[in-house]
Amino acid sequence: MSVFNSKIPEGPLAQKWTNYKDHQKLVNPSNKRKLDVIIVGTGLAGASAAASLGEMGFNVKNFTIQDSPRRAHSIAAQGGINAAKNYPNDGDSVYRLFYDTIKGGDYRAREANVHRLAEVSNAIIDQCVAQGVPFAREYGGLLDNRSFGGAQVSRTFYARGQTGQQLLLGAYQALMRQVNAGSVKMYTRNELVEIVIVDGKARGIITRDLVTGKLERHFGHAVVLATGGYGNTFFLSTNAMGSNGSAAVKAFHKGAMFANPCMAQIHPTCIPVHGEFQSKLTLMSESLRNDGRIWVPAKKEDAEAIRAGKLKPTEIGEEDRDYYLERRYPAFGNLVPRDVASRAAKERCDAGYGVGTGLAVYLDFKSSIDRLGKDVIEGRYGNLFQMYEKIVDDNPYETPMMIYPAIHYTMGGIWVDYELQTNIPGLFAAGEANFSDHGANRLGASALMQGLADGYFVLPYTIQNYLADDIRMPRMTTEEKEFVEAEKAVKDRFEKLLSIQGNRSVDSIHKELGLVMWDFVGMGRNAEGLKKAIKRIAEIKKEFWTNVRIPGNKEGMNVELEKASRLADFIEIGALMARDALDREESCGGHFREEYQTGEGEALRQDDKFAYVSCWEYKGEDAEPALHKEELVYEFVEMLQRNYK
Amino acid sequence: MEKTINLTLKVWRQNGPKEKGRFETYQVSNISTDSSFLEMMDILNEQLVNDNQEPIAFDHDCREGICGMCSLYINGRPHGPDGEITTCQLHMRKFKDGETITIEPWRAAAFPIIKDLIVDRTAFDKIIGAGGYVSVNTGGVPDANAIPIARPAAEEAMDAASCIGCGACVAACKNSSAMLFVSAKVSQLALLPQGKVEAKRRAKAMVSKMDELGFGGCTNTGACEVECPKSISIAHISRLNREYLKSRLSE
Numbered sequence: 001m002s003v004f005n006s007k008i009p010e011g012p013l014a015q016k017w018t019n020y021k022d023h024q025k026l027v028n029p030s031n032k033r034k035l036d037v038i039i040v041g042t043g044l045a046g047a048s049a050a051a052s053l054g055e056m057g058f059n060v061k062n063f064t065i066q067d068s069p070r071r072a073h074s075i076a077a078q079g080g081i082n083a084a085k086n087y088p089n090d091g092d093s094v095y096r097l098f099y100d101t102i103k104g105g106d107y108r109a110r111e112a113n114v115h116r117l118a119e120v121s122n123a124i125i126d127q128c129v130a131q132g133v134p135f136a137r138e139y140g141g142l143l144d145n146r147s148f149g150g151a152q153v154s155r156t157f158y159a160r161g162q163t164g165q166q167l168l169l170g171a172y173q174a175l176m177r178q179v180n181a182g183s184v185k186m187y188t189r190n191e192l193v194e195i196v197i198v199d200g201k202a203r204g205i206i207t208r209d210l211v212t213g214k215l216e217r218h219f220g221h222a223v224v225l226a227t228g229g230y231g232n233t234f235f236l237s238t239n240a241m242g243s244n245g246s247a248a249v250k251a252f253h254k255g256a257m258f259a260n261p262c263m264a265q266i267h268p269t270c271i272p273v274h275g276e277f278q279s280k281l282t283l284m285s286e287s288l289r290n291d292g293r294i295w296v297p298a299k300k301e302d303a304e305a306i307r308a309g310k311l312k313p314t315e316i317g318e319e320d321r322d323y324y325l326e327r328r329y330p331a332f333g334n335l336v337p338r339d340v341a342s343r344a345a346k347e348r349c350d351a352g353y354g355v356g357t358g359l360a361v362y363l364d365f366k367s368s369i370d371r372l373g374k375d376v377i378e379g380r381y382g383n384l385f386q387m388y389e390k391i392v393d394d395n396p397y398e399t400p401m402m403i404y405p406a407i408h409y410t411m412g413g414i415w416v417d418y419e420l421q422t423n424i425p426g427l428f429a430a431g432e433a434n435f436s437d438h439g440a441n442r443l444g445a446s447a448l449m450q451g452l453a454d455g456y457f458v459l460p461y462t463i464q465n466y467l468a469d470d471i472r473m474p475r476m477t478t479e480e481k482e483f484v485e486a487e488k489a490v491k492d493r494f495e496k497l498l499s500i501q502g503n504r505s506v507d508s509i510h511k512e513l514g515l516v517m518w519d520f521v522g523m524g525r526n527a528e529g530l531k532k533a534i535k536r537i538a539e540i541k542k543e544f545w546t547n548v549r550i551p552g553n554k555e556g557m558n559v560e561l562e563k564a565s566r567l568a569d570f571i572e573i574g575a576l577m578a579r580d581a582l583d584r585e586e587s588c589g590g591h592f593r594e595e596y597q598t599g600e601g602e603a604l605r606q607d608d609k610f611a612y613v614s615c616w617e618y619k620g621e622d623a624e625p626a627l628h629k630e631e632l633v634y635e636f637v638e639m640l641q642r643n644y645k
Numbered sequence: 646m647e648k649t650i651n652l653t654l655k656v657w658r659q660n661g662p663k664e665k666g667r668f669e670t671y672q673v674s675n676i677s678t679d680s681s682f683l684e685m686m687d688i689l690n691e692q693l694v695n696d697n698q699e700p701i702a703f704d705h706d707c708r709e710g711i712c713g714m715c716s717l718y719i720n721g722r723p724h725g726p727d728g729e730i731t732t733c734q735l736h737m738r739k740f741k742d743g744e745t746i747t748i749e750p751w752r753a754a755a756f757p758i759i760k761d762l763i764v765d766r767t768a769f770d771k772i773i774g775a776g777g778y779v780s781v782n783t784g785g786v787p788d789a790n791a792i793p794i795a796r797p798a799a800e801e802a803m804d805a806a807s808c809i810g811c812g813a814c815v816a817a818c819k820n821s822s823a824m825l826f827v828s829a830k831v832s833q834l835a836l837l838p839q840g841k842v843e844a845k846r847r848a849k850a851m852v853s854k855m856d857e858l859g860f861g862g863c864t865n866t867g868a869c870e871v872e873c874p875k876s877i878s879i880a881h882i883s884r885l886n887r888e889y890l891k892s893r894l895s896e
């Protein structure tokens with residue numbers, strides 16, 4: 001059955017990708033010009049794919065909701081990007097990067113995909129340097145590396161605390177070069193609002209021009225969704241305000257499988273929530289855990305005094321501090337993977353040792369400053385410290401930072417096979433939008449790697465394999481009935497939204513959804529809570545569709561209408577996340593079911609029952625989605641209990 | 646420490662690119678000084694929606710000072726009264742209770758207003774498209790460590806590369822010149838061996854595109870550097886001028 005054919009190539013693990021490339025079909029140069037490829041998204045995945053396919057000679061149309069491709073959410077990534085270069089000579093290799101990623105993902109990713117990711121990782125660094133990305137360097141002029149959570153080697157390349165910015169600017173510049181050359185046509189402030197399927201294949205999209213409000217039809221021989229993750233389902237997250245899951249929902253409605261929706265990552269080091277008016281959460285890069293030590297007071301009365309403002313953290317002596325990660329995980333210490341660090345913080349705060357509002361722990365740089373000097377710390381994290389100070393009004397050189405976990409990344413997403421193709425022929429998904437490489441938990445600095453791997457080095461091959469069969473297919477006119485009908489459906493939906501004219505703002509409903517998600521589908525989940533969440537989300541859905549208020553009309557720019565349309569989709573994703581979390585009766589990576597834990601509170605997988613990718617199929621507006629399972633067969637790695645002690 | 650303040654806001658409203666704009670006055674109360682400027686705008690917008698009025702359109706996305714999307718001209722200063730930050734990083738503790746705050750869009754001929762406080766900055770993309778890159782295709786490049794780069798050069802390139810493309814430099818400049826933005830990219834790439842090869846061509850192409858798009862000339866007032874949220878130095882403008890001169894001399 002096509003849904004589960006993940007199309008893993010034959011051969012030993014390390015040969016699969018080479019075998020694939022050796023045997024895939026190619027498109028000759030004169031035919032490339034006749035083929036249109038739609039790429040939605042200009043983040044690392046979208047921009048790198050659009051630039052590369054443009055360079056190869058395809059006719060590319062690239063879309064973004066922001067005013068410029070350079071503003072995609074990837075720009076905000078701070079810490080770094082992994083590669084198996086082994087420049088520091090500390091024993092790294094492609095296999096080790098592969099293994100760490102599989103293990104970090106708690107054995108819920110596909111071996112072949114992850115191995116390919118590790119294989120192409122080195123070429124990414126070469127490419128970025130050639131583009132002029134100013135990575136950090138040592139005095140000898142060679143590239144510098146640092147370590148990140150979940151790894152015992154230093155394999156992370158970085159550009160101060162602005163790695164995502166520099167990588168995206170590199171890809172963006174390559175993209176603008178193609179726009180200038182005419183091989184890529186750029187559509188900014190343009191939102192995909194529907195996918196057009198003709199004879200079972202993806203053949204185009206409907207977009208809404210966010211300035212004029214006009215709906216437009218676009219034909220493509222293939223469509224790539226590189227639209228990022230759906231973390232904003234939680235309202236408060238580290239994602240940019242515009243990050244959304246709508247493209248994934250459109251694909252889902254057209255029959256694409258939504259895979260592992262419950263796999264969401266909670267990042268341990270974010271600035272804690274401090275008020276109801278809060279619009280987003282700010283991440284403090286995980287790289288800080290290289291030099292910062294995490295602690296809470298060892299005595300409850302100290303924690304209480306701190307919360308009451310009667311005691312300062314700097315007044316607590318070493319012996320009265322509980323460096324709980326170092327205590328519980330001596331081998332990895334402060335560098336345990338994100339899910340482990342997040343749950344440990346929650347555990348301490350739930351037990352009454354939290355600081356600040358009670359939902360915060362300290363991240364302390366004092367011993368590093370004493371050891372290395374303030375200059376070194378400033379050189380490494382200066383911009384992060386400045387960012388922290390501007391937000392919190394505290395100086396982290398003098399007093400420890402306060403941090404708490406927040407929703408950060410979604411490992412789940414659109415189901416794709418080895419070629420990054422969904423189960424709808426001609427519809428591809430790349431970057432955070434797909435589910436492919438991180439299993440149940442993503443390691444730090446691996447999302448940037450995956451986005452660029454997909455866009456520079458995977459899609460340009462695999463999409464050709466698909467398009468090679470399409471060279472005789474002439475461009476379709478967008479007057480075909482499938483396009484007309486798709487546009488009509490979108491128009492009706494927007495009119496329906498505007499006609500509700502209820503009493504509640506979009507944000508107020510989104511905040512309500514966010515609280516339900518955080519309480520029941522967040523860091524700790526259980527059957528009872530998840531059932532409650534499903535019920536509550538259904539109520540929120542009803543409230544939205546009967547009581548939302550959207551001022552203005554569909555012509556011209558209407559920000560509330562944009563937000564409402566995205567919220568309608570977040571509500572659907574929220575329900576899907578809860579349903580998937582309920583189905584998965586095990587704890588793995590970021591998915592922690594309280595019923596399944598070891599005596600020491602560690603996640604307990606149930607490999608005999610849940611070593612599968614859950615693939616949800618849309619069954620219609622009021623029907624429950626159907627669950628299909630892609631079994632995960634491990635041929636090369638043994639599934640072990642993760643151990644970071 | 647958190648407290649709350651009440652404010653009067655004079656906000657530029659304009660329905661579309663060709664329509665006439667005007668200032669509207671609004672009141673907001675009980676704004677926590679720990680909230681950000683844009684959160685204050687969210688509160689105002691929530692208030693407007695509840696009164697069945699259209700909320701104020703403004704650009705923003707990351708809300709952490711890196712995407713370059715936010716762009717308000719606050720009390721006569723791009724990105725407001727605090728130094729080295731963007732509007733989204735500005736916090737209400739920088740304002741006093743009872744204060745009147747004037748909020749306008751970037752004003753520059755090359756950045757036409759789209760709606761309210763939103764302007765069109767695609768001109769910046771066009772300038773980058775004209776030459777703000779190293780001309781390499783994907784694949785077939787040397788090993789990343791094949792060419793060592795002296796750390797000071799790499800660091801200076803990184804300083805220049807920090808530009809977020811927000812356009813505050815243009816908004817701050819009485820000539821609406823984009824020289825700081827252009828020079829940051831020219832300088833970053835000229836400092837690196839990978840970009841040096843086409844440095845002259847790049848400078849010339851980007852500058853002529855900038856002129857063509859209606860940005861003004863640079864008269865060295867230095868206003869851009871003062872308002873730049875990423876502290877891009879006008880020393881880069883000197884480097885750009887040198888590269889530009891070289892390109893003219895070699896013609």
Ligand SMILES: Cc1cc2nc3c(=O)[nH]c(=O)nc-3n(C[C@H](O)[C@H](O)[C@H](O)COP(=O)(O)OP(=O)(O)OC[C@H]3O[C@@H](n4cnc5c(N)ncnc54)[C@H](O)[C@@H]3O)c2cc1C
Nearest residue numbers: 041042043044045065074079080192228431432445447448
């Ligand atoms: C604060 C922060 C820090 C991070 N730091 C790191 C790090 O140090 N290392 C690391 O590896 N990862 C990091 N990550 C994760 C990483 O940044 C993201 O996973 C990655 O950048 C996603 O890239 P992308 O190309 O898939 O999507 P995005 O960059 O999110 O791009 C999505 C694109 O799709 C467009 N789009 C979305 N919906 C539509 C639509 N309906 N129509 C048209 N266009 C649409 C958007 O305009 C945008 O261009 C971080 C994430 C955050 C939030």
Ligand code: SF4
Nearest residue numbers: 808809811812814873
């Ligand atoms: S130079 Fe500074 S002010 Fe100008 S666009 Fe870049 S970051 Fe903004």
Ligand code: FES
Nearest residue numbers: 706708713715733
């Ligand atoms: S919103 Fe991104 S820089 Fe301000």
